[in-house]
Amino acid sequence: MPLEEIRGSFRVFENSLRGSLQKVGFEHLQVGCDCASKYVQGTVAASYPLSKVGNGTSFFKIILQESENPCSKAGAVNTYMFGKLAEDCASVVHQGDIMVVAGFSVSKSTSEADGHCCRLEVSDEAGSTIYIKMKRKIKSRESTHQVCTRSSNTITGSETVAMSVAPSYTYTPLNLVKGGTIVNLYGAVKFFKPPYKCKGTDYCSVITIVDQSDAKLICSLFNVNRDALPQIYKNGDIVRFHRIKIKEFSGQLQGISSSGFAALTFDGTVGTPVVPRTSSKLFTFTDEDRKTIEDLRIWVASNLLNSAVAAKLSGIQPPMYFDLTCQLVGKAKLDGSSYLLKVWDGTKCPFLYWKVVVREDDFEGDSVLIHRLRNLTVDVVVYDNHVQLAKSLKVGSFIRLYSLHAKFQSPEDEPDVSYLQFHLHGGTTYGRGITSLPEGHADVEDLKKFLNSVDLMEDESSESPSEPENAYFTLGSCSEGCQQLSVTVLRDHQHFEVTALSTILNSRSPQPYRIRAKLRQFEPEKLHQSVKLHCPQCKLLQEVPDGSELDLILQEASATCPRPDLQNTSFCESVVWDTENQGQRRVVIHFVKHDELLQDPEDSLIMIEGGTLEEILKLSKKFKGIIPVRAMEDDLELLDLSAPFLWQGNIPHYGCKHCSNPKAIASLSPLAAQKDPLWEPTTIAQALGLVPLEYVFVMKFMLDDGTGTLNVYLMDCKDFFQIPASEVLTNNIFQENIERIMNKLCPSGTNLDDLPWLDCFIKSYYVTDGREQQICYRVFDTTIAEDV
DNA sequence: TTAGGCTTAG
Numbered sequence: 090m091p092l093e094e095i096r097g098s099f100r101v102f103e104n105s106l107r108g109s110l111q112k113v114g115f116e117h118l119q120v121g122c123d124c125a126s127k128y129v130q131g132t133v134a135a136s137y138p139l140s141k142v143g144n145g146t147s148f149f150k151i152i153l154q155e156s157e158n159p160c161s162k163a164g165a166v167n168t169y170m171f172g173k174l175a176e177d178c179a180s181v182v183h184q185g186d187i188m189v190v191a192g193f194s195v196s197k198s199t200s201e202a203d204g205h206c207c208r209l210e211v212s213d214e215a216g217s218t219i220y221i222k223m224k225r226k227i228k229s230r231e232s233t234h235q236v237c238t239r240s241s242n243t244i245t246g247s248e249t250v251a252m253s254v255a256p257s258y259t260y261t262p263l264n265l266v267k268g269g270t271i272v273n274l275y276g277a278v279k280f281f282k283p284p285y286k287c288k289g290t291d292y293c294s295v296i297t298i299v300d301q302s303d304a305k306l307i308c309s310l311f312n313v314n315r316d317a318l319p320q321i322y323k324n325g326d327i328v329r330f331h332r333i334k335i336k337e338f339s340g341q342l343q344g345i346s347s348s349g350f351a352a353l354t355f356d357g358t359v360g361t362p363v364v365p366r367t368s369s370k371l372f373t374f375t376d377e378d379r380k381t382i383e384d385l386r387i388w389v390a391s392n393l394l395n396s397a398v399a400a401k402l403s404g405i406q407p408p409m410y411f412d413l414t415c416q417l418v419g420k421a422k423l424d425g426s427s428y429l430l431k432v433w434d435g436t437k438c439p440f441l442y443w444k445v446v447v448r449e450d451d452f453e454g455d456s457v458l459i460h461r462l463r464n465l466t467v468d469v470v471v472y473d474n475h476v477q478l479a480k481s482l483k484v485g486s487f488i489r490l491y492s493l494h495a496k497f498q499s500p501e502d503e504p505d506v507s508y509l510q511f512h513l514h515g516g517t518t519y520g521r522g523i524t525s526l527p528e529g530h531a532d533v534e535d536l537k538k539f540l541n542s543v544d545l546m547e548d549e550s551s552e553s554p555s556e557p558e559n560a561y562f563t564l565g566s567c568s569e570g571c572q573q574l575s576v577t578v579l580r581d582h583q584h585f586e587v588t589a590l591s592t593i594l595n596s597r598s599p600q601p602y603r604i605r606a607k608l609r610q611f612e613p614e615k616l617h618q619s620v621k622l623h624c625p626q627c628k629l630l631q632e633v634p635d636g637s638e639l640d641l642i643l644q645e646a647s648a649t650c651p652r653p654d655l656q657n658t659s660f661c662e663s664v665v666w667d668t669e670n671q672g673q674r675r676v677v678i679h680f681v682k683h684d685e686l687l688q689d690p691e692d693s694l695i696m697i698e699g700g701t702l703e704e705i706l707k708l709s710k711k712f713k714g715i716i717p718v719r720a721m722e723d724d725l726e727l728l729d730l731s732a733p734f735l736w737q738g739n740i741p742h743y744g745c746k747h748c749s750n751p752k753a754i755a756s757l758s759p760l761a762a763q764k765d766p767l768w769e770p771t772t773i774a775q776a777l778g779l780v781p782l783e784y785v786f787v788m789k790f791m792l793d794d795g796t797g798t799l800n801v802y803l804m805d806c807k808d809f810f811q812i813p814a815s816e817v818l819t820n821n822i823f824q825e826n827i828e829r830i831m832n833k834l835c836p837s838g839t840n841l842d843d844l845p846w847l848d849c850f851i852k853s854y855y856v857t858d859g860r861e862q863q864i865c866y867r868v869f870d871t872t873i874a875e876d877v
Numbered sequence: 878t879t880a881g882g883c884t885t886a887g
Contacts, residue, residue, distance in 0.1 A: 280882055289879025297882065309880045338881055345880085410884060427887070472887065492884065514885040521884065575887095587886090848887095 091213045092177045095222040099187060102220070103130070110191055115155045115166050118207045120197050128191040129209065131155050134165060138371075139179035149175035153188060153209070166205045167198065170219075171212040178219060185224035192217035258331065258373070260381070264302035268337040271347060274330045275381050276300050277357055277389045280396075283491060283522035284318040285474060287311070288580060294318040295517075298328060301388050308333065308344030310352070318352075320366040322489060322524060322532070323412075324395045325357035327385050329365075329378065357393075359386045361531065397491070397520070402467060403436035407509055408496040410519065414489045414532055416540060417482055418466055419454025421447040425874025426472055426515075426578050426848065428479040431459065432488070433466045435540045442509040443498070444468050454484050461545055469493065471523070473515025473579055477875075478523050487533045492521040515579065576834060576845045576877045579603070580808070580870040585850070591796035593853070597864065601852040606794035607844040608835040613788070616827055620814050622782040623804070624745040630787065633818065639732070639741070640702045646719055646728040660758040661696070662687060676700050678708075679718070679725070681761050694761075694768045696725065696754065709736045714768045718754055725754040727777060734779055735770055739819045742770045744779030752778040784815035790868070792849075793841060801851050801866040810873055833877055847871075 095102045103112075106128065113127040131153035139149050149170040168190060170178050182188070193209040211217035261272040276298025287293035291311040296319065299305045308330070312318050319328050334347035353365040353372060363379050365372070400411040419431035429445050431454060445468045459466065469490060471479045482488060490513055497507040513521060526533045585603035593602055613619050621630045634642065661679040679696040680687055687693065694714045697705060709715050715736040718725045727734055730749060733741030744751070760766050760776050774781040788803040807813040810827055817823045834845065849871045855862050 282880095282882070287879045291879055293879060295880065295882055307880095307882065311879060341881085343881060470887075472885085494885065496885090510887095512885070512887070514887080516884080517880095518882070519884045520882075585886095 091174050091218055092181075093218065093220050094181075095187075095189070095220050099222050102222070103189075106189070106191075106220075115164060115205065118166065118195055118205070118209070120195050120207055122195060124193055124195060128189055129153070129166075129193070130187070130189045131166070133182055133184055133186045133188055135184060136179070136182055139175065146171050147173070147175040147179075149179040149182075151178075151182060151188075153190070167208040168193075169208055169210045171210070172214065174211060174213050174217060174219065178221075181221065181223075183224060187222040187224070189220040189222075190217065191220075260329075262302040262304070263298065263300045263306050264304035266304075266306060266335045266342060266344075268335055268342055271332050271334050274298065274300075274306070274328075274333055274344070275385060276306065276328055276330075277385055277393055278321050278324050278326045278328060279305060279393060280324065280520060281321045282517045282520045283321070283524045284315045285517055285522055286477060292318055294321075296321065296328065299393065300385065301392075306335075306342060306344050308346075310344075310346040310350070312346065314368075316368045319354045320368075320527075321354055322526060322530065323357075323399075324397050325389050325393055327355040327357045327382055327389070329353040329355075329381075355382050356531070357386055357389045359383075359390050401436045402434050402438040402465075405438065405440075405495050407440065408494070410492045410494050412489060412491050413469075413493050414487070414526070414536060416487050416536065417484055418462060419452060419459050419484060420479065420482065421445075421452040422480070422876070423447065423451075423470065424575055425876060426476065426575050428471050428476045430469045430471060430479055430482070430488075430490075431466050432469055432490075433462055433540075434536065435465065435543045437465055438467055438509065440497075440509040441506070442467055442511075445470065465543070465545075467511055469511040469513060471513040474517070475513050475515065475521075475523055476578075482523070482525060487526045487528075487530075487536060489524050489526055489532075491523070492519045516581075575605070575848045576874050577847045577849060578872050578874050579848055579850060580872055582850060582870060587848075589796040590792065590794045590799045593799060593851075593866075594797050596853070599853050599855060599864075601850060601869070603848070603850055604792070604794060604799075605846055605848050606792035606799075607841055608790055608847060609793045609798065609841065609844075610791040611788055611831065611835055616824055616831075617818060619786050619788050620818055621785055621787045622743055623785045623787075624748055624780060624782055626748040626780050627745060629745070629747065630785075631782070633784070634731070636702065642729070642732045643700070643702055643705070643717065646717065646732055659755075660761045674699060676704065681757065683761055683763075683766055692768075694757075694766070694773075698725075705736055706739055709739055713737070714770075714773065716754075716773070727751050727754070727779075730779075734777060734781075735773055737768075737770060740815055742774070743782045744774060744777075745782055748780035750778045752776075784813070784817075786810065786814045786817075792847070799851075799866060801849075801868055803868045805868070808870075808872055809868065811875075830873055830877055834873075 110126055110128045113129055115129065133151050134154040135152040137150040139147060141147055151168050152165050153168050154165045190209060190211060192215060193211045194215060195207045196210055198206055198208045211219065258273045260275050263274065263276060266272055277300065278296060279299045280297040282295040284292045284294045291313050292315045294310045296308045296310065297305055298308065310318055321328070329352065330344065331351040332347060332349040333344045335342055335344055351369060351372065353367050355363060355365060363382050365374060398409065398411040400413065405411060413434065415432040415434040417430055417432055421429040423429055423445070429447060494512045494514060495509055498510050499507045513523070582603070587605050588602040590604060590606060593604070620633055622633055623630050660682050662682055663677055663679045666676040666678055677698040681694040681696070690711050691713060693712050694716065695708065695712050696716045696718045697708065698718055698720060700717065705715055705717065716734060717728050717732060719728060730744050730746045730751070734744045735742040756776050756778070757773070760772060770781055783806055786803060786805050786809065790801045790803060792799050792801055803809055805814070810830060812823045812827060817827065834847065850869050851866045852869055853864055853866050856865055
């Protein structure tokens with residue numbers, strides 16, 4: 090067998106080996122020596138991850154340290170294993186194991202840093218045999234996570250080698266971090282917001298860490314993938330951040346995830362296994378890391394006061410905010426901005442509590458189980474930003490609700506009775522949020538054990554404070570209006586109180602409000618009339634030219650003749666396209682070169698002289714971007730800014746006539762010289778000295794909340810309808826969607842009573858025509874609910 | 878870009 094484990098006494102084994110083979114010391118290993126009857130013996134000082142060489146053969150490298158002669162200059166030798174032997178060894182070899190290698194060949198080492206002039210090579214094909222005397226039996230395979238393990242007593246030579254593969258990280262104590270640097274940090278979590286979808290494109294997690302230096306650092310971490318953010322479950326967890334950027338904000342240093350950011354998270358409890366939580370497949374983890382974590386754990390135990398309150402349902406003391414670890418047994422949609430989670434933690438809530446009635450069709454969960462648990466489950470209503478995550482939770486899974494609010498509320502028709510309600514309010518303040526706990530998490534295992542021990546029969550027979558007959562009532566009966574559907578979702582500022590329109594009408598100061606009202610009327614009726622072009626700089630609005638206007642603009646601009654001598658400029662390759670049967674009309678296409686070469690059409694920017702709208706639209710299906718140009722004096726230049734400066738897809742992009750300062754087309758050449766030019770409209774506009782206009786929906790809503798009516802403007806690029814205004818004029822599906830939404834918000838011939846509610850943010854502001862000031866209102870941070 | 882800890886108000 091090419092790989093054998095040595096059982097029993099190593100001395101006995103070695104004696105048996107000496108009958109046929111001769112031991113060779115590391116200092117006698119030389120290229121060209123006859124090793125057929127030799128063996129070497131050493132201790133595994135370090136191992137590297139199993140990898141593959143160019144032809145796909147498996148490759149495994151270890152550093153073998155001469156056990157009996159650790160002071161020798163040639164005390165360590167790199168051993169390279171190939172093929173199946175490499176795979177077999179990689180799965181069993183650990184640092185500290187004693188290894189005997191026979192049937193090896195000796196090659197010249199490729200690096201002086203290897204510490205030995207030679208290296209050993211072994212494989213099944215070469216007839217090699219490796220014997221391993223395990224340092225200890227290891228049941229769990231924690232060490233498979235290790236990219237490289239450095240022995241605590243490695244000699245200098247092998248340490249150098251180890252570090253050249255697995256970088257040695259330096260960790261900055263939190264009191265020594267400086268603005269404008271990128272550092273590696275260790276810290277204990279003092280506060281955290283579980284990952285949530287933020288206003289940008291990513292998920293965000295805000296984490297405050299502390300360490301033995303007593304300094305704290307608030308870190309904002311972003312990632313498009315929720316799972317890539319640190320998996321923190323409670324304060325006191327320990328994090329390791331690599332490549333976090335430090336910058337100053339409001340006079341305070343903060344950390345922010347930058348390119349290459351990576352995190353590991355560990356349970357912060359002394360004595361629990363040191364197992365890193367990460368979604369990354371490859372990371373380093375050394376003995377020093379383990380030591381750092383163990384030291385931090387000890388420090389946490391006596392220095393970090395956990396401000397979060399964790400409670401069982403049996404122990405709550407309302408009103409309070411607390412963290413609840415529980416199992417999800419059912420869930421249901423309530424309306425666009427609220428969602429029901431039915432949960433239990435095996436204990437009984439001692440108060441009369443609120444149960445939410447939902448339509449059977451909207452409910453997901455095992456009704457038989459829920460009936461059996463009826464005296465132990467509680468209904469949690471989650472709002473706003475938490476709805477999306479709540480929807481995605483799996484019934485049966487274990488979850489933690491952070492900063493859950495338990496408070497009493499009396500129904501209007503029963504002022505003498507108060508029921509306990511559980512709300513996970515909107516927003517993320519105080520770390521409000523939900524995490525799904527993974528199977529195997531210690532708290533999940535404990536909860537499972539406890540849930541299995543609960544005697545349901547005993548509970549079912551007992552008198553319950555929340556008998557369904559008298560405790561069930563609908564969302565609506567607790568507070569006027571709260572059950573009625575809102576067709577909008579608030580993207581932020583959920584703590585704002587609702588202001589009546591009558592109050593707003595009587596106020597003259599510019600300020601934001603949260604309102605709840607119905608849409609009586611809106612203008613314009615025709616959707617295409619609502620899309621305008623808006624200059625973010627001078628704020629002017631203008632109409633979007635229609636097809637016939639555009640055609641005319643292009644015809645006028647094409648009146649100048651293409652100049653053949655302006656072709657083939659430094660960054661373009663030009664062709665003349667003779668139009669058939671169209672008299673004198675000639676079209677010149679300039680292909681923008683990248684790195685002296687033409688790109689694939691779908692990545693290419695082209696410029697066109699003398700093309701019609703029809704031709705441009707045809708070409709825009711094939712090329713990344715099209716810039717209409719004309720020849721003027723000695724250079725190519727943009728058309729008059731009445732015409733688009735760019736087509737991308739079938740969308741024309743315009744520049745502001747007032748704010749732009751157009752430059753010669755040659756200004757694009759630095760962009761063309763970039764490694765991978767993306768040809769984004771904003772970068773092209775910037776290079777050409779243009780301020781790009783944005784497409785916006787402009788609508789006027791007449792809102793009514795029963796206390797008054799208010800005209801409110803909507804001016805929005807994409808956030809309100811979740812449909813980009815830039816694409817709506819050229820996309821039938823988007824047009825139909827918006828028409829459907831508007832029809833739901835304000836169906837014609839419907840009484841005000843039957844219209845849906847809109848929760849909105851509006852802000853008041855003044856406009857002046859030079860003589861008179863007028864107060865106006867505008868919608869912001871409001872989105873149409875997904876299910877509308 | 879986003880958030881920049883510091884409870885909703887249903």
